Structure formats: C-alpha cells, structure tokens
Amino acid sequence: MATLYQLHSSMDKLRRSTEQMAQTWRAGDSIILLGATAAFIDWLNAYLEDNDIDRIASIYALADDVAQLGDHTNAKLNLNTKLTAVLSDTEWVTLTQDPQFDKVVTIAL
Structure with a gap:
C-alpha cells in the first residue's frame, strides 16, 4: 500500500513541508x-533529494492550479515533463479514493 501526499505549501515553507513528509x-x-x-x-525536487525522498511513484497537480500560473510560467517551468499528470477536480477526488492508497496525508504548513 502507498500514501498519497497532498502538498500545499508556499515557497518559504516548502523545505519544512518536505521535512515533514520525509518522516x-x-x-x-x-x-x-x-x-x-x-x-x-x-525547488521541491531539490528538497526531496535533500531529505532522501526517492522512488516517487507519481507527482500530480490540479488543472485549475496549473492554469492560474499562466502560459508563460508553465512554459518556463516545463511542467509537462515534471508532472506525471495534470488532474481535473473529478480525477483528483477519484485518485484520493483509489485503493492503491491506504492513506491520504495533507501537508499544509
């Protein structure tokens, strides 16, 4: 079984959030x-590496959140190569109920 971490963090708290996840x-x-x-x-990828968080099955983001970043920012970040998928709200809810996950943990510092 696996955990799905829902990570909601500002840049100034991202390091601390990944430290919490590492536990x-x-x-x-x-x-x-x-x-x-x-x-x-x-930055997240760097902090994950710093905290020995490896063998990540997937990294997702919500379509509405990605859209709010804007086309220019999305292009610079190259999110399509760094994310497993961009999910709709319905897909997100379905994912949180997927039996592959024995728990869903929200980290929002």
Whole structure:
C-alpha cells in the first residue's frame, strides 16, 4: 500500500513541508501539488533529494492550479515533463479514493 501526499505549501515553507513528509515517506508514495505549489517544482525536487525522498511513484497537480500560473510560467517551468499528470477536480477526488492508497496525508504548513 502507498500514501498519497497532498502538498500545499508556499515557497518559504516548502523545505519544512518536505521535512515533514520525509518522516513517513515510503518508496512508491505519490504527491499531488495543490495551489501554487506547482510553481516551486524545481525547488521541491531539490528538497526531496535533500531529505532522501526517492522512488516517487507519481507527482500530480490540479488543472485549475496549473492554469492560474499562466502560459508563460508553465512554459518556463516545463511542467509537462515534471508532472506525471495534470488532474481535473473529478480525477483528483477519484485518485484520493483509489485503493492503491491506504492513506491520504495533507501537508499544509
């Protein structure tokens, strides 16, 4: 079984959020980035590495959140190569109920 981490963090709290996630991380867990957190994906990847969080099954973001970043920001971030998928709200709800996940943990510091 795996955990789905819902990560909602501002840039100034992102390091602390990944430290919290590292305490219970297991190989094969997944992450969904909520709010503007997708804009910090490069920093997130660095912090994940710093905290020995590896073997991530998937990293997702919500379509509405990605759209709010704007086309220019999306192009610069190259999110389509860094995210497993961009989910609609309905797909997100379905994902949180997927039996592959034995728990869904929200980290919002």
